[in-house]
Amino acid sequence: MLNVCSPSADDQKELSAALTKVPAKPIFAKDYEVARGSSTLDPNAPLPGMPNLPSDAAAAANWVRVRREFPDGVLFGSVQYSFSVDAENMVETLVLRVRDPKDLMEVAIEDSASAVTSASAMLSADTPAARVKLERFGKSSVVLARCPAAEGRPAPDQSAYEAIFRSASSILNRYRDALGVRRMVPQELARMGVGGVAKGTASKGKTP
Numbered sequence: 001m002l003n004v005c006s007p008s009a010d011d012q013k014e015l016s017a018a019l020t021k022v023p024a025k026p027i028f029a030k031d032y033e034v035a036r037g038s039s040t041l042d043p044n045a046p047l048p049g050m051p052n053l054p055s056d057a058a059a060a061a062n063w064v065r066v067r068r069e070f071p072d073g074v075l076f077g078s079v080q081y082s083f084s085v086d087a088e089n090m091v092e093t094l095v096l097r098v099r100d101p102k103d104l105m106e107v108a109i110e111d112s113a114s115a116v117t118s119a120s121a122m123l124s125a126d127t128p129a130a131r132v133k134l135e136r137f138g139k140s141s142v143v144l145a146r147c148p149a150a151e152g153r154p155a156p157d158q159s160a161y162e163a164i165f166r167s168a169s170s171i172l173n174r175y176r177d178a179l180g181v182r183r184m185v186p187q188e189l190a191r192m193g194v195g196g197v198a199k200g201t202a203s204k205g206k207t208p
Contacts, residue, residue, distance in 0.1 A: 005156050026079070063084040066180075067080045079096045081179050092127065144161055
C-alpha cells in the first residue's frame with residue numbers, strides 16, 4: 001500500500017528530482033487541444049480519491065481540458081490540464097507526460113477546493129497543490145498527499161514535505177499562466193451553463 005502521507009526518504013528524493021525536471025518557462029509547439037464536457041459518475045464504480053456515493057445516487061461533473069505539446073528535445077512530450085466541478089468539489093489536475101519513458105512516465109499535480117466558490121475565484125487564489133504523483137514504468141507509483149486528521153486523531157505532521165508541496169504548487173501556478181486557464185476555464189464552463197457559486201461542502205474529488 002502506498003504511504004501517501006509520509007513517503008520514505010528515497011521517495012521524497014524521487015519526487016523532488018522529478019519536479020525539478022519540469023520546464024520552468026515552458027515553450028509549446030503549435031499543436032494543442034481544448035475540450036469541455038460533462039461526465040456522469042457511476043456510484044457502482046467510484047473513482048480513486050472520490051467518496052463513495054449511495055447506490056441509488058447519480059452525480060455528474062462538468063470539466064474543461066487543455067492539452068499542449070512540447071517541442072522536440074524536451075524531456076516531456078505533452079502537458080494536460082484538467083478542471084472539473086461537481087456539486088461539492090472543484091479539482092485541478094496537471095499531468096506532464098514523458099516523451100520517451102524509461103523509468104519516469106508522468107508527473108501529476110492535483111489540488112481541490114469546495115464548490116461553494118467559483119472557478120474564477122479558485123484559479124485567481126493560486127490554490128496550493130494537495131497531491132503529487134509519479135507514474136513509473138514497471139514500478140509502483142510514488143505519491144505524496146495532504147492528509148487530514150482522522151477521527152479522534154490529529155492531522156499527521158507533514159512539515160518535512162513542505163518543500164515538495166511548495167515546488168509542486170509553484171509549477172501548477174506557472175502552468176496556469178502558461179496555458180491561459182485562468183480566463184479560459186471560466187469561459188468554457190460558462191458555455192455549459194456552469195458558473196457563479198454552487199452549493200456544497202469541502203471534500204476531495206477526482207477529475208473524470
